[in-house]
Every structure is written in structure tokens, then in C-alpha cells.
Amino acid sequence: MTAVAIQGTLDEIGMPLVSTTFVVVDLETTGGAPSGSEITEIGAVKVRGGEVVGEFSTLVRPGSSIPPFIAVLTGITDLMVAGAPRITSALPSFLEFAHGSVLVAHNAPFDVGFLKAACELTGARWPPFHVLDTARLARRVLSRDEARDCKLSTLARLFRSGTTPNHRALADARATVDVLHGLLERLGNVGVHTVEELALWQSKVTVAQRQKRHLSEQLPHAPGVYLFTAPDGEVLYVGKSKDLRTRVRTYFTASETRPRMTEMVSIATGVTGIECATPLEAEVRELRLIAERKPRYNRRSRFPERGSWLKLTVEAFPRLSLVRQVRDDDATYLGPFGSRRLAEAAMTAVHEAVPIRQCTQRLSMKPASSACILADMGRCGAPCTGAESPADYAVHVDAVRQAFTGDPGPLVRRLLERISLLAEQQRYEEAAVRRDRLSTLVRSAARGQRMAALAAVPQLVAARRRELGGWELHVIRYGRLAAAEVSPPGADPRPYVDALVATAETVRPAPEPLPAATAEEAECVLRWLETPGTRLVRVDGVWALPWPSAAGYAAVVEARDEDHYAAQPFADRRPLRPLR
Structure with a gap:
């Protein structure tokens, strides 16, 4: 098969790297985080077309003494910065120097974080810089055989920088310039020629992907839904975008971190676009198409019919039942739940708060001879034996129905009392489990009430x-x-x-x-x-939530989420999207 050369269109050009002005910046500080630490030195190098066109360097006098170990690391002492300008003077000068450029730094979140904090402190506006991180790029360009790590000193040696990094801002910025040029040279060999492609670049773009970029040319610059199709017409993947052409083109001009997307693009032979009037229409059409076509490369929203519901049955002595479908049978429903596990957790929370029966047989008014063990435990009033009258049992049923459709307050308060009691007894794991069940119940009730109000x-x-x-x-x-x-x-x-x-x-x-x-x-x-x-x-009609409603107990859900977040103090919470 003969390879077909595809000429790029004018709107694919973007900002060519060869004519883009980059400002490579490095900072020295009194500590590792903007909170409680200050900038002591700013160094920056302006480059365009591979040539240095300007440099910026200044010491900055912090408001407190430089810690001894920082002075040893950087060589910057209190005496050196005694006559230096404050950040209120140094920062505007740097921002003027960097105006209109693409900002580059090694481990950019560190430097950009300090600069943004300085802007907040001084009342300056942080410009909408496009930010590139040479450390992040290096992790995607270089293999372990080439560089054992992505420290600036390691990369400077690899790319034979003329400047050795020494923890001084200007020297480190000069070394970063050489690293940037080395990485751009590597990326140019795989077809990355614009700033836009550089920002989206994740790994090498295959030849097969790049040859298919013409599939996006017939799509409009408009919101809508796109469908990747196989040679036999099978829909492989459905997505949405505010700009169809730009979004689909990224599948071919920049590679994907998701292996299944690379595989999907290698199979696809066509892309169909459905233009929509608004982004909301595009989002809705995407969901409907995924549910209808069930594309094999979409992971979410393929089976909306698989949701689980809690049903408060309609019978002499109602009970909770886990069902897959809502019927027009005058029963009260709660859901849908994303999984059976969540539905069971909410059901357990209700059973812990209300002594509604848990047996599955249909009860008649004729009393049974004996009750189950739940009655002995005080978890059920034993309506089966006549120990609890229909009127008394109806009080429990009304509490459950009210929790599903209106105010879950009585149930929430009972569960919180039990959770507090367990905590006082230092039974923290049991308390946490019950807290999670309560959160699931409140979250699902609030979600269901919002949808029911709109559906009415x-x-x-x-x-x-x-x-x-x-x-x-x-x-x-x-x-x-x-x-x-x-x-x-x-x-x-x-x-x-x-x-x-x-x-x-x-x-x-x-x-x-x-x-x-x-x-x-x-x-x-x-x-x-x-x-x-x-x-x-x-x-x-009327669009309104009941009052009071489950939404009034959002603090229960938020407390649970905060506790789970705090339980993982060293989890990697860095945003995955590029810095802007």
C-alpha cells in the first residue's frame, strides 16, 4: 500500500515554534512552598528561533532571614540581598520582560506557583501565559536508558549544556534553555512544530495516525458530536466538543496517553460530525448516541439501563426491595444508583435507622406463629406476629417515604447519634462504615429529588x-x-x-x-x-424542591468526602491538564 502525503491546512499551523518567543525562568526561594516562603532571586532568558535575545536577573530582598541551609544550597546570603529590591519592584520588571511570550520552567509548578503567589501578594494581575514544563516534556521524550532521572543537572549533561546548573537563577535558566532546545529538536523529528502541538504532545505520534489527519478536514468549527467509524460502519467511539474540527484533529496531530484511543484511531477509517446548536445539545446527543450505539471504545454511559433503584413496595406491610426498573405502580423509589453496592449501602443505612421489616415474603393480616431474630434484636417491630399493628408500622413506612421524597432529617439524626456513640466507644472503623452509608443515602436522596423536581x-x-x-x-x-x-x-x-x-x-x-x-x-x-x-x-408548572429536602444535609456528604481526602495525605493530587 502506497503512503499518501497529506498537506496540512492553514488553521493547523498555530504558533510555529521557530518564530515563538520563549522566556525561560528560574527562581531561588527561601523554602519549598509559596506559603511561608519568599523569592530571593529571579533569572530569565528570552529566546527566539534558537537565539538568545535578552536576559533578566535580579536578587530580591525577602521580608525575613534566609534559612542557613538555603544559604548553603544557593550561596545567597542576607548580606547579598540587603540592597536588593523588594518583590513589589522586581516582579513588575520581570512581567514586563516576559510579556507576550511562552513561559518555560523546569518543574514549572514550583516557579509558576511562587510567581502567582507574588502577584496575589502585590496585587498584580497574573498574565495569561502559556506555560511549558521542560521536566514534564523530558519524561515523555526520554527513555530511562538516556536519563536515569529528569533533574536539571542530569538533562544539562545529556544535552551538553554550556552552563552547569548551580542553584543560581540565571545560570539555571541558561541551562534550561539548552535543555529546551534539545527537547524541541527531538520533538521536531516526530512532527511537533507548533506551540499547540507541543502543549498537547504526550508521546510519539505514529505514522498511521498522522496520515489520517485529513479525516478532520470536513468537520466544522462548531459545537457537536463526532463518531469514529470502522470500515464496516461500526461506531467505535463517540465524543463531543465545542469545536469539532479542532478536537478531532488532536487525535492525529498530538498523541493520546490512553492506549485504547491509539488503538481506536489505528482501526478507524472515518469520522462523522453532527453539528449542534449549543454545547448542551452536544453533551446530550453524545449521551444518547453512546447509549444507543454502545461503542466499544467508550467506557462511560454505555448502559444507563443498568442502574439500581431502591423500591418501597406497595403492600400491607411495605419493605425495601432492590430493583432494576421503575414501574408505574404507585411505589416510592430512590435512585438510580451507579452500582448495586451503593444501593445496598443506602438500604442498610435505612434499616439501621428505621425498624422496617427486612424479610422478603408477602405478609398478610393473619399473624405468624413466631418472629425472626431481628425482632429479638430490636431491629423490627414484628408485624408478622401481630406485635406491631398496621397503624404503628405505617409510621416507619412514612419515615422512609419522607426520606426518599422530602426531608430525611429524622433518619439522619438517628444515624448520626449512633455514629457518635460508636466514636465515643472508640469503635472508629464501625463509625466510618456507618458514616459512609449515611453519606450514600443522603447523596442519592438529594440527587433523586433534584431530578424528580425537574421531571415534574x-x-x-x-x-x-x-x-x-x-x-x-x-x-x-x-x-x-x-x-x-x-x-x-x-x-x-x-x-x-x-x-x-x-x-x-x-x-x-x-x-x-x-x-x-x-x-x-x-x-x-x-x-x-x-x-x-x-x-x-x-x-x-412548578419547578421546586420539597422543603425541607435532602439538599439541606449536604454537610454530611461533604464531611465524609473531606475525611476520605484527609485519609490519603500523600496521594498525588496534581492536576493532569497542562498549566496555563
Whole structure:
């Protein structure tokens, strides 16, 4: 098979590396974190086209003494900085020097973190720099055989820098310039020629991937959904973007860290784009297409029908049942839960708070001869034996129903009392388990009540102003997105609203508390509606949560999340997206 040469389009050019101005910066500080530490020296080198076009260097006088071990490491003493400018003078000078450039640093989060902190301290505005990290690039470019680590001193030796790093800002910045040029030379060999490609670059782009970049050329610069397809027409992957062409092009101009995406691109022979009026419509269409086509390379949202629900049955003595489907049977439901495990945790929390029966047989009014062990433990009132009357048992049922559809306060308070008692007895692990169950119950109740409130509204029309002018307009019926449109800048949006309502999809309500869409779609719509700046244009019916509701107990969920976060003090919590 003969390889086909594909010429890139003009909008793929971006910012060519050869004509981009880089400012490579390095700092010396009194400590390892901006909180409690200060900058003592700033060094920077400005380069363009491989040539040095300027340098910046200044000591900075901190507000406190330099620790002895820092003075030994850097050679910077209190005497040296006694006549140096304060950061209030040094920082504006550096920002002026770096204006309009791409900022580069080795271990950029450290240097950028100190510079941003200095901006906050001095009241200066941090410019929207594009930031590159040579340490991060080196980890993706170099193998272990070439460099045992990605320290600046190691890389400077590898790329034969003319400057030896010595923990002084300007010298280290000069060494970083040589490292940057060495890495850019390596990346140029694999087709990275612009700043945009450099920021997205993760690993080597295969020839097969690059030859397929023409598949994105027919796509528009508009929000929508894209579908990668196999030779037999099978949909391999569905994604969404605010800019279809730009997003799809990244699969071919920059490589993926996800191995399955590289495999998917190698199989795909076509990309189909579905243009959408608004980003919300694109998000909803993506969910619907994934649920319908179930692409093998999508991991999420493929099986919305597999959710689990807790059902409060309709019988003489109701009980909780774990089910897969909501029926129009006058029962009360809680969910959907993402897994059976979560549903069982919520069920256990209810059973711990309310003595509702846990047996599965259908009870009649005729008393049984004996009760189960739960009655002896005080976990059930034994309605099966007649020890608890239907009226007395109905009190427990009403408490559960109210927790699902309104105020879970009585259940929450009972569970918190038991958790506190366990903690006082130093039974911390048992308390933590019960706390997690309570959090699951409250979180699912709050989520279900939000969706049920939206699902009860026959029609809701909302709008949000666009950055480019005009309005994003959406019609939501029973929790389902029924129509989306954009009104032009400067035009009266009311005629567009009228037309959109007239042509919107006809939607029939689903059994309560279900929305007329998947739970995931309803949550997407809710997030958009709750975003600041969204305006309600029309509401047919009432859109409101019950009061009080499960949302009033969000502190229970937040406390649980904070405890879990604190339990992993050394977890890697660095953001995975590039610094900006």
C-alpha cells in the first residue's frame, strides 16, 4: 500500500515554534512552598528561533532571614540581598520582560506557583501565559536508558549544556534553555512544530495516525458530536466538543496517553460530525448516541439501563426491595444508583435507622406463629406476629417515604447519634462504615429529588447569553432536552423562543420519579440550568424542591468526602491538564 502525503491546512499551523518567543525562568526561594516562603532571586532568558535575545536577573530582598541551609544550597546570603529590591519592584520588571511570550520552567509548578503567589501578594494581575514544563516534556521524550532521572543537572549533561546548573537563577535558566532546545529538536523529528502541538504532545505520534489527519478536514468549527467509524460502519467511539474540527484533529496531530484511543484511531477509517446548536445539545446527543450505539471504545454511559433503584413496595406491610426498573405502580423509589453496592449501602443505612421489616415474603393480616431474630434484636417491630399493628408500622413506612421524597432529617439524626456513640466507644472503623452509608443515602436522596423536581415540569424554557452575542435557547420537557437553538447577536430572542417551542420534540412523562430521559441526561440539563447567568424564560408548572429536602444535609456528604481526602495525605493530587 502506497503512503499518501497529506498537506496540512492553514488553521493547523498555530504558533510555529521557530518564530515563538520563549522566556525561560528560574527562581531561588527561601523554602519549598509559596506559603511561608519568599523569592530571593529571579533569572530569565528570552529566546527566539534558537537565539538568545535578552536576559533578566535580579536578587530580591525577602521580608525575613534566609534559612542557613538555603544559604548553603544557593550561596545567597542576607548580606547579598540587603540592597536588593523588594518583590513589589522586581516582579513588575520581570512581567514586563516576559510579556507576550511562552513561559518555560523546569518543574514549572514550583516557579509558576511562587510567581502567582507574588502577584496575589502585590496585587498584580497574573498574565495569561502559556506555560511549558521542560521536566514534564523530558519524561515523555526520554527513555530511562538516556536519563536515569529528569533533574536539571542530569538533562544539562545529556544535552551538553554550556552552563552547569548551580542553584543560581540565571545560570539555571541558561541551562534550561539548552535543555529546551534539545527537547524541541527531538520533538521536531516526530512532527511537533507548533506551540499547540507541543502543549498537547504526550508521546510519539505514529505514522498511521498522522496520515489520517485529513479525516478532520470536513468537520466544522462548531459545537457537536463526532463518531469514529470502522470500515464496516461500526461506531467505535463517540465524543463531543465545542469545536469539532479542532478536537478531532488532536487525535492525529498530538498523541493520546490512553492506549485504547491509539488503538481506536489505528482501526478507524472515518469520522462523522453532527453539528449542534449549543454545547448542551452536544453533551446530550453524545449521551444518547453512546447509549444507543454502545461503542466499544467508550467506557462511560454505555448502559444507563443498568442502574439500581431502591423500591418501597406497595403492600400491607411495605419493605425495601432492590430493583432494576421503575414501574408505574404507585411505589416510592430512590435512585438510580451507579452500582448495586451503593444501593445496598443506602438500604442498610435505612434499616439501621428505621425498624422496617427486612424479610422478603408477602405478609398478610393473619399473624405468624413466631418472629425472626431481628425482632429479638430490636431491629423490627414484628408485624408478622401481630406485635406491631398496621397503624404503628405505617409510621416507619412514612419515615422512609419522607426520606426518599422530602426531608430525611429524622433518619439522619438517628444515624448520626449512633455514629457518635460508636466514636465515643472508640469503635472508629464501625463509625466510618456507618458514616459512609449515611453519606450514600443522603447523596442519592438529594440527587433523586433534584431530578424528580425537574421531571415534574411539563415544559421549561431557559436562555443564557453567549460570549459572541445572542442567546443559547433550550426547551426542556419532563427533564428531557426537547429543542436547542441560538438567536443571532442583536436580534430579539422572543420570536426564536416561540419558534423553538412550536417545533420542539413532543415528550411524554415517565413514571415518577423518572425524567423522560436518562438520569445522566437530566443531570447534564440541571448543571446547565444551575450555572450562573442562565435565565428562566417560561415555566409551565412548578419547578421546586420539597422543603425541607435532602439538599439541606449536604454537610454530611461533604464531611465524609473531606475525611476520605484527609485519609490519603500523600496521594498525588496534581492536576493532569497542562498549566496555563
